Amino acid sequence: MTAVLQVESLSVRFAARSGPWSSGRWLVAVDSAGFSLARGETLGIVGESGCGKSTLGRALLGLVHPCAGSVRLNGERLDRATGAGLRRLRRHAQMVFQDPQGSLDPRMTVGQSVAEPLAIFEPGLSGAELRARVAEALVQVGLAPAHAERYPHEFSGGQCQRVGIARAAILRPSVIVCDEPVSALDVSVQGQVINLLSRLQDDLGLAYVLISHNLAVVRHLSTRVLVMYLGRTMEQGPRDSLYSGPLHPYTRALLDAVPPPDPVEARRQRAPVAGDLPSPLDPPAGCVFNTRCPFAQSHCREARPGLEEARPGHLVACHRWREWPGGLVSARRS
Secondary structure (H helix, E strand, O other): EEEEEEEEEEEEEEEEEEOOEEEEEEEEEEEEEEEEEEEOOOOOEEEOOOHHHHHHHHHOOOOOOOOEEEEEEOEEOOOOOHHHHHHHOOOOOOOEEOOOOOOOOOOOOHHHHHHHHHHOOOOOOOHHHHHHHHHHHHHHHHOHHHHOOHHHHHHHHHHHHHHHHHHHOOOOEEEEEOOOOOOOHHHHHHHHHHHHHHHHHHHOEEEEEOOOHHHHHHHEEEEEEEEEOOOOEEEEEEEHHHHHOOHHHHHHHHHOOOOOOOOOHHOOOOOOOOOOOOOOOOOOOOOOOOOOOOOOOOOHHHOOOOEEEEEEEEOOOOOOOHOOOOOOOOOOOO
C-alpha cells in the first residue's frame, strides 16, 4: 500500500537552559524515529510520560521543527515546507488534542470552531454551504446540527471531544494525530469516542497516529505499535505480534503494568519494572533502558543496540532478543 505518511530518521532536540543562560547541553526528545503509515492504518505510539510521544506527534505536523530526518506527507516533504506550502500540506494532516475543552475557544460557538478549517482552506464556500458542511460534520460525530449554536462550556468533556474530532475530520485529511484522545474522559465515555474514531476511519479512510498511555485503547484501534523510551524506539511491529510476543523487556514491562480484570490476580501482580526514569539530559550509555532492565549485561551498558527485524515487519532494539524468539513471558526473572 502507498504510504500517506513516511518518517525517516526523525530527531528533535531542545536546548537545555539554566536561568537566562544556555547550559550548552541538548535534550534529545526524539532520536531517529522512523515508520510509514498507509491509508486506513493506525500507528499506536506508547511509552511512559516524557518518552517523546507528543513531541514526535507535533513534529509530524510541523508544530515542532526536527533537527534531522524527514517527514513526507503524500510524498511531499512537510519538514522542509514553509509559508503557503506548509499551510497547503497541513490541510491533509490534522490533530485531536488531549484536553477536549481546552482545545476549543470558549468565545467561539461550536459551529464557528468546526467551520474554521473550512474558512481557511475553502474560503470560496457560501454561508449556506459552510453551515451545511458543519451540520454534516456534527451529525457524523453523533451531535445534532442545532449544537452548532452552543458554546463549549455547555457541553460535557465527551461532547467537546466529538467537536474536536469533527473539526479535525471536516477537511477529510489523510492523517489525524490523536494525542491521548480519551485520557481526560470518563471511562464510560472513552468507549464511545474510541468507537467513533474507528467508524470514521472506516467511513473516510483516515490514517491515525494514536498517542496513548492506555495500552488497551492502543490494542483496540492500532494496526501497528511503536514503543518509545527516552526518545528512542525500543520496539515496533504489527499489533498482534507485539502484544502476543513482545521482544523488548520494556515492552513486556508496559504490558505487565496493565492491571488484569481479576482482582485476585491483580493483587498477585508484581511491579513490572524497577527504578526511575533517567534524566533525558543525561541518558545512560549503551541501551538507554539498561539501568532498569532485569536482563541487562555489560554489553548492554556499553553498546547501543540498533533496530533489527526479528520477524516480518517487527523491529526491536535489544542485544538479547534472540534468547527469547517467541517473546518475553515476563519482564522479571523468577
